[in-house]
Amino acid sequence: MIQRYSNITILLLCWILRAESFAQPNNKNGRTTRIRQSICSTTTTTSTSVHASLNNNDSSISERRKFLSHAMGAVATMTGISSTTIIMMPSQALAQQPQQPTPGTTSAAVTVPPQEPNKYGVASNKRLGGLSNKIRNICKTMDEMQRDLMQERWDLVEQYPAQLRSYVPLLTAYTDSAFPSEAPSDWGLRVALRYEVGRYFGCLERLKSAVAKRNLSEAYVAYSDMSLHLDRYLRVGGIYTFYDNVIDNEKYFAEYDSALVYSDPIKDPADVRDLVVLCKGPDKGKTGIVIGIYQDGSETCAVKLDRYKGMREIRVVPRNWAAKRLGEQEPDDVFLIPRKAS
Template structure:
């Protein structure tokens, strides 16, 4: 069995990379078990985690968050997660080292309903059904007690690991609902581009919650897919040149560079902040749809006849 600890450390470094594009992440001494994080460059983005040059207050908040989570992860030593009986969630008892509780499994199944709601919201937003989109904020706010209870139940102890993970999960919940409020405001104005960005931020923070909370149905230990394309001609991937025909929201794309090279998905937002980044919702794999923030230049529009994104195949309950 492979250790789960390297996966979680890589996940946290990915979060920090999204807010600080250039960074160095080094493991500390074995004796201390603590990792050190060195920021070399930090660019402010509205959708980032609040990293800002020249702001000691924001930098200290970022450092505090990083230290708390990394200190918790330093003591984590668990195994790769086997699937649970229903095949959707990992076995929490094995992953988190906590007793199996019916309450926790029930909460995990309720959280899965948020995934369904997010897919339906994507469908209705991209079809500009504002009358339906405006109903989602109230629906999603009803899950606040579920997320809070799961956070406290899955990591209940005062151990540094549990404390660090509770901090991380509460942070993602806070950012998720802050983005939901921005979606509500954009919906009231029917501001489509702003609504796309708000939705993509919701999807990103919820995806992080699922990862830290052990709610993914699988763990991918691959650091990068690029090695699998070594020696293969670039012509093997068929896509439109992103420099001449950049992808936009709703475009079906294939990632042409980076650690997720070769994976396919749909663009759910293009950031208007000058970062030249977009948000891609990867195609479903083992029931999950990962969220990636990548340069627009890495997202090539797929050519030829393509099946629609699967959210458009979800029937509406009222129809």
């Protein structure tokens, strides 16, 4: 574009100079002829001819000046256009640059395909926060099953095994995505998580069998083991929403032991569905509900602690550590979950 306007400018200047060279000799010859004729005439005629020739000469000069001014104006205009074009070209090129399309969208120039999901149906560029939230939703399903089991709604409990089975790909996907490397630490965590998943679904089969036989004690124990292995999976996988760095609470209650009000756990041991407070051990002072009592001679029970930051921890403690709470108590929050309309 710049070369094109430069060539036009040069040609226009050459044409102007050539026209000027042709115009000047003709004007000089006409002027000389008119002057010679005026010398041979009378004084009056000479004066008139001289004035006429001067007027003609002035008019021809003014015409040449007008011509030159128009020509130079055209040259200046062409130069301005070329310089303006030079300035505008970068901005025009910048304005015409295509926007970077987002994955999954199509533009006139480029088509960017969406991220392909991996074999578990999870897109590779997704953050693990989505998987973590979905796994935490398993706890909500477990809470609903606890409510229906403790209310002995067998028809509803029978529907949970199939629903919980659908979480197998989700747990496997998180295990492989959160700890993908072959480093010893990641390898050990994958083994531990897969072990907890296997135990969890093994207990689910025991629950399914107990529900079919309508054996409430076995169903409670199976549910307790399921809750325990899921809790371990959440801890090992780093899915808990908080970290409790307190190792032992007993030293904090050493001077305030009388502040805890509970019944004697030896004379009046807690049973399933009882609201309890832990009166001994590292979790002393924490409250919860008994969800299962083990009949294997260990004299232990499973306690589901009250909700804290959206999570409910599971503890397996000796039965004499779980004491019934006294006084009027609010029901466990699982009984406040509205039942979905069928």
